[in-house]
Amino acid sequence: MASEGMHSPVEQFEIRSIVDLSAGGYDISFTNSSLFMLLAMVVGGGFLFSAMRNRELVPGRMQGAAEMMYEFVADMVRSNVGNDGRAYFPFVFTLFVFLLFGNMLGLIPYSYTFTSQIIVTFAMAGFIFLAVTLIGLFKHGLHFFSFFVPQGAPKVLIPFLIVIEVISYFVRPVSLSVRLFANMLAGHTMLKVFAGLAVMISGAGGIAMTGSLLPFLALVGLTGLEVLVAALQAYVFTILTCMYLNDALHLH
Amino acid sequence: MRRVHAWATTASVAVMATATSAAYAAGGEAGLPQLKVGTWPSQLFWLVVIFGLGYVFMARVVTPRIGSVLEERRTRLDEDLTRAREASAEAAQTRADYEASLDEARNEAAEFARNAANEAQAKADATEKKAAKKMATRIGKAETALAEARAEAESNLTAIATEAAIEAATQVAGVKPTKAQADKAVKAAAKTLVAQGVG
Numbered sequence: 001m002a003s004e005g006m007h008s009p010v011e012q013f014e015i016r017s018i019v020d021l022s023a024g025g026y027d028i029s030f031t032n033s034s035l036f037m038l039l040a041m042v043v044g045g046g047f048l049f050s051a052m053r054n055r056e057l058v059p060g061r062m063q064g065a066a067e068m069m070y071e072f073v074a075d076m077v078r079s080n081v082g083n084d085g086r087a088y089f090p091f092v093f094t095l096f097v098f099l100l101f102g103n104m105l106g107l108i109p110y111s112y113t114f115t116s117q118i119i120v121t122f123a124m125a126g127f128i129f130l131a132v133t134l135i136g137l138f139k140h141g142l143h144f145f146s147f148f149v150p151q152g153a154p155k156v157l158i159p160f161l162i163v164i165e166v167i168s169y170f171v172r173p174v175s176l177s178v179r180l181f182a183n184m185l186a187g188h189t190m191l192k193v194f195a196g197l198a199v200m201i202s203g204a205g206g207i208a209m210t211g212s213l214l215p216f217l218a219l220v221g222l223t224g225l226e227v228l229v230a231a232l233q234a235y236v237f238t239i240l241t242c243m244y245l246n247d248a249l250h251l252h
Numbered sequence: 253m254r255r256v257h258a259w260a261t262t263a264s265v266a267v268m269a270t271a272t273s274a275a276y277a278a279g280g281e282a283g284l285p286q287l288k289v290g291t292w293p294s295q296l297f298w299l300v301v302i303f304g305l306g307y308v309f310m311a312r313v314v315t316p317r318i319g320s321v322l323e324e325r326r327t328r329l330d331e332d333l334t335r336a337r338e339a340s341a342e343a344a345q346t347r348a349d350y351e352a353s354l355d356e357a358r359n360e361a362a363e364f365a366r367n368a369a370n371e372a373q374a375k376a377d378a379t380e381k382k383a384a385k386k387m388a389t390r391i392g393k394a395e396t397a398l399a400e401a402r403a404e405a406e407s408n409l410t411a412i413a414t415e416a417a418i419e420a421a422t423q424v425a426g427v428k429p430t431k432a433q434a435d436k437a438v439k440a441a442a443k444t445l446v447a448q449g450v451g
Binding site: 010011013014015017021023026027028029030031033034037038041044045048049052055056057063066067070071089090091093094097098114116117118119120123124181185 | 284285286287288290291292293294295296297298299300302303305306307309310311313314315317318319320321322324325328
């Protein structure tokens, strides 16, 4: 890559078609983004499926990991949503597995991180927002709107507070999607910038090559950080989904 | 919660701005590839398809399977615990029974020993009594015999002494005392002798 000079660090986010497809005038090609969505699901689902194949009473390493993942999300749903959140557990679990494996697979060099696509994260956040709002409306009817009225606030302030609450409610899908997208975008851009820097400096040749050691070491550290961010952001996205769900089911 | 939320949003927007400007500074083409709207339909389509299928797979296959394994383990553990508790209670019962029977046996043995001792004592007492009685009878008989023998000996002795006194008087003094006189004298002498402690 360095042979033709420094590439744009955002070039890695470029969508490339693998199989050209179109339907109803829209381009629905199977792309690198689609491929890694598929891989995240297949690797995640395949791991969980094969790890549980033997249904051991005393779990081995793989089954232990699969069970741990299940219990982790189950605990998250139980403690944040409560018992009536059980119906939504498969969705939350799928979401977590999808994001975790998507983020992690994205860290492998030459792979693609579909969670760095704002349209993907926004679609998920938007779906969650709509679903949660509809659940709230179905469960509580018009009483659902009391959610926007803060309890125990002075009467004079209530109109302002309602405005603030409504805004913050509608900002939810934006903040939820942008958080994941921005973290992935920034992380991968940084990795690329430092990698590019290291390669560029090493291109200088001679004693100057040792200068590339610094960005290279930074790259190693950042990679570790990105692994953490990948897991953390999958967790944050999932737990916020649980909290929104809890708000809809229990209103405050 | 709200504060964390707001903080995270601000932070991520700041990060995005930095990243975007970095992208521009690096001389990228026309901005972020993420903002090329033409790629969106394909991404949305495949997201829906893949997430949808993944959801069905997770909801139908994976989560029930893991859930059932965990449930099975929980039931099994509960069962095992119950069984262990039952076995423990049973063991305690057995032990109590054993101790009760041991106590009973001990009491029985003690009673048996006591009875045996009493019986032996009674037997010994009876034997002793019998022996004492027998002994007493024999002693009585012996005493009677002795008394008789003594009386006989005494009477014989008096007769002999009388005869001897008559004889002696006849020989020595030439008088022939009557039997009654001699007898009287002998008896008086015997009395004196007894009084002197000879008899």
